[in-house]
Amino acid sequence: MSRYILVILFIGLSWGQNCTADDGTQGVELWGECYSIQNTIELDLENSQLTDSIPPEIGNLTNLTYLDLRGNQLIGEIPSEIGNLTNLTYLYLDNNQLTGSIPLEIGNLTNLYVLWLYDNQLTGEIPSEIGNLTNLTSLGLKINQLTGSIPSEIGNLTNLPYLYLYDNQLTGEIPSEIGNLTNLTSLGLKVNQLTGSIPPEIGNLTNLTYLNLRSNDLTGSIPTEIGNLTNLTNLGLYGNDLTGSIPSEIGNLTYLISLYLSSNQLTGSIPSEIGNLTNLTDLFLSSNQLTGEIPESICDLNIDWSNSDYFWISNNQLCPPYPSCIEDYVGDQ
Template sequence: MREIPREIGLLTNLVFQVIDQNRLYGSIPSTIGNLTKLYDFLALWDNQLFGSIPPEMGNLASLSTLSLQRNNLSGKISVSLGNLSDLTTLYIFKNQLSGSIPPEIGNLKSLDDLEIITNNLNGTIPASLGNLSDLTTLYHYKNQLSGSIPLEIGNLKSLVNFELAINILTSSIPASLGNLSKLTILILHENHLSDSIPPHIGNLKSFKTLVLYTNTLTGSIPASLGNLTDLTTYTLWESSLWFHSSTYSKLDKFEKRTFV
């Protein structure tokens, strides 16, 4: 195993760096923040890196993709990542990161794909994520996130895939999710979400997958779900939801290709 040498910071003309899957060991040196001409990829994924994300990474203002997934990184997500104004992809999943998601992530207006799954993150989901108007994929599942799903998520009109499963989220599913006209996947299982499914979900004409099992949802399943002509899978078991007769008749056409 080898470490990333501090001398890497001397390569100040470097514009592209991929050193993934190389069994790298040790911490990410702060000198990596000297590589200010990097404009495309910084990929360090699938190694054995540990320690924190150095705040100096916030100097890489022209970076479009930052891939740090599948390591053993710990500590908090550096607020300096909010300086990466050209970033379109941020992968930091499958690490041991803790603390809360910094609100500064909401400054990344060009972000298309944000995946922070399988860490030890806690605290609430910052409302500032609602500023990410280009976001198509938002994966935060398998953490310890708490509180409610921010209403501002309903501002993400480009969102296609949305997963927050296996956290400790509470409160109700916000009706503002009905504004996400491009959404195809909504996965919120294994939380503590309560109240009823908002009928506004029936506005999502592109919807294909709805997974809500193991929550504390109550009330009747809204008949508006019958408007979802592309729906192929819905899983709602381990809840107190019930079918009103009119709802069941609308959903009956999905009976052979869904799971309840």
């Protein structure tokens, strides 16, 4: 009988009852099936139309190394008993409707390589205990309702290749310890309520190809250390309260394809070094307080100047004469 039919037959029964598994060993009943406590190593119920909450008795399956409950309609809180599963290497709870906070006991799962909790309705703070998970190679907490600050202990997760905390309600400053994550290739903190300045330690992340801090409340200047990120292809800082000038070191980012600095309070002139970014196809500098003439070197960029989907420089205090490549389009903005 299929798992789906079993779930329908057993709906309404209490979960977590003791039972005897097919192999004759003691088991625990979860979602209408009996799983051996001793011999269940992997539990893959992805996209199985599971509903209701995760029963705390799941913590009895202490030999589990792989638990996949993603893509269901699970509700309620993540049970603290999940912390009993200390042999887990993969935990997927994403794409459900889970609420409540991330249990502190998650920090017990020190063998985890993958922890995906994204696209739920989780609230509360990211527990500092997450810093115990030093074997993590993938952490997904994006698209929740998490609050509070990013714990400094996140800097312990030095094996992470990417970190996505975007689309939450995180506050406070970006911790300087984020500069410890030197294996990062992607860092997405956009659409939060982060404050303070961009830490100069971000310049340690020389493997980054993607950095998106847009739509926060960041202040201060763009650190010159941003010029260390010579592998960047996408840089998004728009929709903050950044001040000061665009650092000339931005010209070091010769692999950049997209540069988004719009809707800040940037001042000064556009540095001539911007002409070094010959791979750039998207340039957005609008709605700042930039002054002076636009450098002629901008014409070295590979941009369709006539298309506002790729180039936007309006709402500044820039003055003519404009470079020949854009003189027909600046006035139209």
